[in-house]
Amino acid sequence: MRVAPPIVLSPNDRRVLEARVRARRAPARSVERARILLLAADGWLNQDIAAHLQMTPERVARWRARFLGEGLSALDQDAPRSGRPRTITAAQERAVVRKTTQEPPPQATHWSTRTMAAATGLSERSIRRIWHRHGLKPHLTRTFKISRDPAFAEKVEAIVGLYLDPPEHALVLCVDEKSQIQALDRTQPGLPLKRGRCGTMTHDYKRHGTATLFAALNTLDGR
Numbered sequence: 001m002r003v004a005p006p007i008v009l010s011p012n013d014r015r016v017l018e019a020r021v022r023a024r025r026a027p028a029r030s031v032e033r034a035r036i037l038l039l040a041a042d043g044w045l046n047q048d049i050a051a052h053l054q055m056t057p058e059r060v061a062r063w064r065a066r067f068l069g070e071g072l073s074a075l076d077q078d079a080p081r082s083g084r085p086r087t088i089t090a091a092q093e094r095a096v097v098r099k100t101t102q103e104p105p106p107q108a109t110h111w112s113t114r115t116m117a118a119a120t121g122l123s124e125r126s127i128r129r130i131w132h133r134h135g136l137k138p139h140l141t142r143t144f145k146i147s148r149d150p151a152f153a154e155k156v157e158a159i160v161g162l163y164l165d166p167p168e169h170a171l172v173l174c175v176d177e178k179s180q181i182q183a184l185d186r187t188q189p190g191l192p193l194k195r196g197r198c199g200t201m202t203h204d205y206k207r208h209g210t211a212t213l214f215a216a217l218n219t220l221d222g223r
Contacts (some may be wrong), residue, residue: 004064007040014041016072033075036063088126096120096130100138110138173218 020026020034032053039049046064050057066074096116105111113124166172190201
């Protein structure tokens with residue numbers, strides 16, 4: 001039976017590892033590695049450590065060897081992985097971000113992964129990853145409106161002040177035009193939802209002589 005090389009910890013190494021295990025915000029993989037080394041230093045076999053921490057003995061042996069070769073610095077460093085190296089350069093990634101945020105696509109309202117891939121020569125998967133890393137979502141639009149009223153700030157202060165500190169026994173109502181609350185009715189009753197068919201509603205409507213309703217909100221009870 002092959003015997004694993006023993007782990008001997010200095011007092012300082014043990015303090016560092018025990019502190020890492022107790023740390024609430026330490027990375028989980030770093031805590032796991034610290035546990036491996038502490039148990040190994042206490043004389044546990046690789047098989048026993050693996051069963052206790054629910055991992056493979058090979059993984060325990062790997063970190064035992066990493067510690068013997070590199071010391072505590074191995075806890076926060078992963079060994080270089082095999083496989084295809086990264087082919088997208090930082091300059092290419094910056095170019096994708098710049099084009100996404102500063103150059104509108106030709107004959108389209110926003111960039112898609114397909115059009116950006118065609119414009120940059122990268123794959124759609126690479127474009128998707130770059131956008132995800134930088135939090136870019138070209139398909140979403142958020143609207144805004146800036147008031148040009150020179151007295152806008154004073155009006156806001158007056159209204160907000162009324163909401164926050166209304167006079168005693170005051171009834172505060174918020175009245176505004178609600179263009180989507182219209183007094184409309186369909187010319188024919190709709191058919192309800194049934195199996196194999198969704199509910200239907202005619203396109204034809206009548207206004208009942210009213211174009212728009214005005215709604216009032218009681219700020220005290222929300223009615």
